[in-house]
Amino acid sequence: MDFISQQLQKQDEYHRKDQRIKANDKQVIYTRDHFATEFDTNAYLTDFYTKIDDPAMQLVLTFLPSIVARLPHRKRLLDFGAGPTVHVAACFRNNVDEVYLADFLPQNREELKKWKNKESNFDWTAALRLLLSREGKDWSLAKSTEEDARNKVKDIFYCNCFENPSVKCPSELRGKFDVVTSFFTLEYCSNTLDEYRTAVKNVVDQVIPGGYYIMGGILEETWCSFGGRKFTCLYTTKDFVIDCLRQASLEVDDEKTYLMEINGMFLVCAKKREN
Numbered sequence: 001m002d003f004i005s006q007q008l009q010k011q012d013e014y015h016r017k018d019q020r021i022k023a024n025d026k027q028v029i030y031t032r033d034h035f036a037t038e039f040d041t042n043a044y045l046t047d048f049y050t051k052i053d054d055p056a057m058q059l060v061l062t063f064l065p066s067i068v069a070r071l072p073h074r075k076r077l078l079d080f081g082a083g084p085t086v087h088v089a090a091c092f093r094n095n096v097d098e099v100y101l102a103d104f105l106p107q108n109r110e111e112l113k114k115w116k117n118k119e120s121n122f123d124w125t126a127a128l129r130l131l132l133s134r135e136g137k138d139w140s141l142a143k144s145t146e147e148d149a150r151n152k153v154k155d156i157f158y159c160n161c162f163e164n165p166s167v168k169c170p171s172e173l174r175g176k177f178d179v180v181t182s183f184f185t186l187e188y189c190s191n192t193l194d195e196y197r198t199a200v201k202n203v204v205d206q207v208i209p210g211g212y213y214i215m216g217g218i219l220e221e222t223w224c225s226f227g228g229r230k231f232t233c234l235y236t237t238k239d240f241v242i243d244c245l246r247q248a249s250l251e252v253d254d255e256k257t258y259l260m261e262i263n264g265m266f267l268v269c270a271k272k273r274e275n
Ligand SMILES: C[S@@+](CC[C@H](N)C(=O)[O-])C[C@H]1O[C@@H](n2cnc3c(N)ncnc32)[C@H](O)[C@@H]1O
Pocket: 032, 035, 048, 080, 081, 082, 083, 084, 085, 103, 104, 105, 108, 159, 160, 161, 162, 182, 183, 184, 185, 188, 189
């Protein structure tokens, strides 16, 4: 091999190495410390709520309507860690009088406010059609379903699962929510099992005694990608999650608790003890 060929080969190798480093950069796994800068609200909505085949959206919109149908009509729902999403509000539109949405990130609360004021560009049709299908209703009701949900949403709050109280709301609402939901949130916020346990307790503290806590999440996973980025996720098991729910004053047993596990995800609905 002559000198020029050697130099070209070296250049080529260097270029390929450079490309690999750039490719690895894209594979950076972000932590909760990067949420504020790396959580892209629009990309998140597009990734999860425009493709009706996304397993997480399928899980919630397939099984939540059947839980809602079995619960008694209640006054207040809080969706804790709602992100920029309103599909939970849509699921409960006929079963509660008031819906409150709460999220940690300002960009998500901003999107929720835009939606409430009819200024959002995001099209919820795909998710609403999936919900209507589960309810055995016609797709032509998508617009009125969204309107009904919008009218039920009374306020949008800041929340933080590591604070107690975990939601920044007027004192008359604090700890007075009849139903609290939280989907795909606590395992992304927690770095340790102890933190996760504390987070569950802080969120369940917002449920009124005799009310219900509904949670969905990922099991036995260490990362998850959304909005084109990878984020760390706390590795939990079903038994551990159940133990946390029990310690947070929820009744968890085979008879009374709705608990399902599918494709590495879980959905649970448990009643809070009266005393
Ligand atoms: C994966 S998103 C889930 C959003 C929505 N519940 C859904 O199912 O699509 C996780 C959410 O956790 C929120 N979050 C991050 N840190 C939090 C904290 N310390 N307390 C409560 N929520 C937090 C983020 O703002 C984000 O909206």
